[in-house]
Amino acid sequence: MSTPKAKSKVKKKANKTTHRFSIRIYLLILTTLVIVMMGGLWSSLFKSYPVEGKKQMLAINHGDTYSAFIERLSKEDKAHFPFILKLYQRFFIHDTLKAGVYEIPQGTSIRQVLDMISNADNAQLNRILVIEGTTFKDLINNLRKDDLVTHELSDLSNDELLKALDIPFTHPEGLFEPNTYFFAKGESDKKILQDLYHRQMKTLDQAWENRAPNLPYKNKYEALIMASIIEKETSVKAELEQVSGVFVRRLNMGMRLQTDPTVIYGMGDKYQGKITRQDLRTPTDYNTYTISGLPPSPIALPSKRAIEAAMHPDQSANIYFVATGNGGHKFSTNLQDHNRAVQEYLQVLRSKKE
Structure with missing residues (x-):
């Protein structure tokens, strides 16, 4: 027949065993969570940005946002757990995306890419997007807002600008070719506009030479x-x-x-x-x-x-x-x-x- 003292010892031993088992469960759960978190961090922040060859260029446009960029990485299966990337950007990157073309070497982590594109000094080239159907006013305003462009013509009127560019027309509209261009960082707005103008004139000259007969235009x-x-x-x-x-x-x-x-x-x-x-x-x-x-x-x-x-x-x-x-x-x-x-x-x- 067991005594009350013996029963107490058995109960204490059972409690101790249960306590140890609970601690092991908690530790297992905690370890699992840590492993999952580390896996999430690794497949998001520390995963290598996919690069074909030794390096690859990444173009960031004016108006692009981190949120949209991260979502794009996720959709293209270049990164997992986009919410982790967004949390990292929110707490550790205190700036916006900077437009430009960035060179991404092989082995660069996604975290490093996120850091890189917040600083325009890291850009190798400046991407200039000129959309067909937009106006010269849109073009000149975009150039004025571009931090990677050296501004020589910002304060000029249209007449003064045409004179500075040595363009023999009285109105700037239509004279600059829409396309996507890559210029060196710091290139002047004057050089950019001259390049776009000469491209448009070349296109116009070639089309005029090969035009259909009996068109009602007096000139090109x-x-x-x-x-x-x-x-x-x-x-x-x-x-x-x-x-x-x-x-x-x-x-x-x-x-x-x-x-x-x-x-x-x-x-x-x-x-x-x-x-x-x-x-x-x-x-x-x-x-x-x-x-x-x-x-x-x-x-x-x-x-x-x-x-x-x-x-x-x-x-x-x-x-x-x-x-x-x-x-x-x-x-x-x-x-x-x-x-x-x-x-x-x-x-x-x-x-x-x-």
Whole structure:
């Protein structure tokens, strides 16, 4: 028969065994968590950035954010556990992404890449993106905001700028080729604009030499004006020649171009996102509802494809077009069909609102 003292000893021993077992469980859980955390850190922060060859260039654009960059790495399976990367950036990188082109050597960790791209001094090249259909004002403003560009022309008027660049035109619009460029850090805005200008003139000269016969342009500058209108009228590359054909036929017929982008350009800063019937009736140098022929200058920076389209319009009989509301345009040879297409477009807009 066991005594109370013996029972107490057995109970204490059982408690001690249970306590030891609990500690082991806690230690196992803690060890597992540490291993998982270390694995997460290793496959996120300390994983090597994937590099093909000995080194690779990484382009960061103006306006890019760390959050978007990290999400991109995750989607491309270049990094795991993006929340860890975001926490690291939040607590240890006290700056924003800096635009530029960075050289990433093989073996560089993702953490090192995150640190690198917060400092523009680490950039090897400056990436200049000039988007077709944007304006010279957009281009010059982007250059002014670029910390990797040496600013020589910032305070000049358009007339003074053209003179400084030795450009024999009275208006800068349309004279600079849209594309993606890489310049050395610290390159001057003057050198950049001269390079873009000479590229655009080379494209224009080549297209003019190989143009289709019987075009209604007095010179290649008028063709450049037309190219800028074509660029603004459609973002569908397959439609460029069709749009060109419509406007070329209108010029040949003595019909006004009546294109909204010219109205918007003529409105300047007054344009707040939409145009009214009153805007269409208000004369400006660029309002092709009130003037005949082409406006006095381009209205945007046209791409090489738009310039080629201006020189090679399609050979259909279309003289009207309107948006479909679902991407692209519907082209018509007569006003009756055009009006029907306009009503179809309005119906699509009403359906989308509902």
